[in-house]
Amino acid sequence: MKILLQQLVIGISIGSIYALIASGYALVYSLLDFSNWAHGEVCMLGAYCCFMAVKVAQFPFWLSCVLGVGGAVAVSLFNERFTYRRIRSNGSPNMFLMIAAMGLSTTYQNLATVIWGGKFKQMPKVFSKSSLNVGGVFIGTTDLLCLALTVIVLVILLLIINKTRFGLHVRAVACAGRTAGILGVRIDRVIALVFMLAGALAGLAGILYGMKYNVYPTMGNVGLKAFIASVIGGLGSVPGAIVGAVLLGLIETVASGYISSGLRDLISFSLLILILLVRPAGLMGVDVQDKA
Amino acid sequence: MSELLNVSHISAAYGGIRALRDVSLTIGEGEIVSVLGANGAGKSTLLKCLSREMRITEGEIRFAGRPLAAKPYAVVESGMVIVPEGRQIFTKLTVRENLMIGCCQRRDKEGIAKDEERVYTLFPRLLERRDQYGGLLSGGEQQMLAIARGLMARPKLMMLDEPSLGLAPIIVSQILDILKDINSGGTTILLVEQNARKALSISDRVYLMNVGSIIREGPAEAFRNDDSLVNAYLGG
Numbered sequence: 001m002k003i004l005l006q007q008l009v010i011g012i013s014i015g016s017i018y019a020l021i022a023s024g025y026a027l028v029y030s031l032l033d034f035s036n037w038a039h040g041e042v043c044m045l046g047a048y049c050c051f052m053a054v055k056v057a058q059f060p061f062w063l064s065c066v067l068g069v070g071g072a073v074a075v076s077l078f079n080e081r082f083t084y085r086r087i088r089s090n091g092s093p094n095m096f097l098m099i100a101a102m103g104l105s106t107t108y109q110n111l112a113t114v115i116w117g118g119k120f121k122q123m124p125k126v127f128s129k130s131s132l133n134v135g136g137v138f139i140g141t142t143d144l145l146c147l148a149l150t151v152i153v154l155v156i157l158l159l160i161i162n163k164t165r166f167g168l169h170v171r172a173v174a175c176a177g178r179t180a181g182i183l184g185v186r187i188d189r190v191i192a193l194v195f196m197l198a199g200a201l202a203g204l205a206g207i208l209y210g211m212k213y214n215v216y217p218t219m220g221n222v223g224l225k226a227f228i229a230s231v232i233g234g235l236g237s238v239p240g241a242i243v244g245a246v247l248l249g250l251i252e253t254v255a256s257g258y259i260s261s262g263l264r265d266l267i268s269f270s271l272l273i274l275i276l277l278v279r280p281a282g283l284m285g286v287d288v289q290d291k292a
Numbered sequence: 293m294s295e296l297l298n299v300s301h302i303s304a305a306y307g308g309i310r311a312l313r314d315v316s317l318t319i320g321e322g323e324i325v326s327v328l329g330a331n332g333a334g335k336s337t338l339l340k341c342l343s344r345e346m347r348i349t350e351g352e353i354r355f356a357g358r359p360l361a362a363k364p365y366a367v368v369e370s371g372m373v374i375v376p377e378g379r380q381i382f383t384k385l386t387v388r389e390n391l392m393i394g395c396c397q398r399r400d401k402e403g404i405a406k407d408e409e410r411v412y413t414l415f416p417r418l419l420e421r422r423d424q425y426g427g428l429l430s431g432g433e434q435q436m437l438a439i440a441r442g443l444m445a446r447p448k449l450m451m452l453d454e455p456s457l458g459l460a461p462i463i464v465s466q467i468l469d470i471l472k473d474i475n476s477g478g479t480t481i482l483l484v485e486q487n488a489r490k491a492l493s494i495s496d497r498v499y500l501m502n503v504g505s506i507i508r509e510g511p512a513e514a515f516r517n518d519d520s521l522v523n524a525y526l527g528g
Contacts, residue, residue: 182345
């Protein structure tokens with residue numbers, strides 16, 4: 001029983017990182033109907049920015065985190081402004097956006113390898129490896145921090161989307177972009193802001209992931225997990241992405257705890273295919289058309 | 293009467309196919325002007341050019357004495373708003389949220405609250421359904437919401453694309469009555485319609501379009517009394 005509880009704690013913690021990435025994925029998908037494959041690399045670059053700031057420039061850790069998030073925002077905005085927007089204004093099909101995103105993803109991975117090398121970089125041990133002992137279940141400080149931060153950030157995100165003027169514009173564009181445009185919503189600005197928001201979430205996720213494990217050029221592959229999470233939840237739905245992410249985190253850790261950690265990815269990706277076969281709209285998604 | 297909209301010699305094309313050819317029209321402040329024509333005459337294309345959703349290849353558009361803004365949102369900001377064909381309600385937003393998108397350019401909270409009250413007086417049904425999703429409304433209610441949403445921008449000129457489409461005759465008459473009310477409140481109206489007789493009944497002046505050009509213009513009475521014209525180009 002204790003082992004199961006222990007696994008659940010770890011699962012929720014990793015699930016919360018997936019949730020940060022998946023919600024950004026879902027936001028972009030809801031507006032533009034394409035899967036932003038470069039989103040994982042935004043995480044990775046955010047983590048490297050933070051690492052550089054704290055290890056090379058010797059900035060205090062909190063400032064480095066801000067810079068890491070800022071770096072991720074900049075990369076995400078850059079992708080939108082100089083790649084996706086151009087493709088949209090050419091009137092190309094959505095498939096082009098997805099392919100461009102794949103190109104960006106590989107470019108960033110290789111760029112990171114060239115600049116920083118392929119070796120694992122360690123984030124500083126800001127939070128001691130100590131853990132709280134709750135009735136025999138050990139909760140790592142980093143895990144706890146992950147969870148707390150994620151909950152706060154995601155609550156703020158949901159409030160922004162559902163309660164603010166900007167959020168209303170996002171939902172309007174997601175519902176009918178053309179109409180929103182002719183009624184006066186500044187679509188390109190809304191999209192740019194959403195990319196920045198998604199970038200910030202990804203940057204935070206990258207830093208947390210880097211603290212939990214390490215920083216390395218292919219760590220952006222965690223973005224694939226976030227993609228699976230948002231398929232489980234229903235592509236384009238932010239609450240769905242969050243639920244899917246926590247669920248995936250739990251399934252993965254329980255599976256690696258009880259069966260074998262080598263089977264973790266096998267199980268996640270099989271789940272992806274299973275969902276697409278059995279329930280393509282996901283848990284909370286509505287439309288299943290044109291998933292690119 | 294001063295001139296509000298002046299369209300002079302505009303052309304537009306889809307790819308290589310010309311959809312508008314040398315179209316000119318003017319609308320005076322306070323008028324109700326109809327653009328009539330059969331399916332494919334270029335009426336909707338004209339509106340797309342006026343809302344700056346589509347690029348014009350030639351000609352000039354002036355609004356309220358100035359060249360028309362180049363971006364769709366800036367057109368709305370300058371006081372020209374479109375009520376699109378097929379209503380285009382945001383189905384996953386509530387009625388109230390739909391209205392709030394209509395005034396997305398405005399910052400004057402009190403003015404917005406006043407206009408919201410005003411549209412609920414014009415369309416009491418919308419008040420009853422204020423917190424329901426737009427997708428749950430009937431066709432007539434959706435058309436009312438689309439008009440109300442346009443009004444929330446507090447436009448000088450409201451352009452309606454086929455507001456009668458797919459609605460029962462009694463609802464169409466109701467909607468036209470409301471358009472007359474809105475017009476007497478000071479909003480200029482450009483009505484694009486296939487349903488000629490209904491549109492003629494409330495219009496001051498009329499333009500008749502056929503294959504991308506304006507072929508006839510004049511006061512509405514002239515058209516009302518000319519059955520051959522209506523039958524030849526319009527029907528209805």
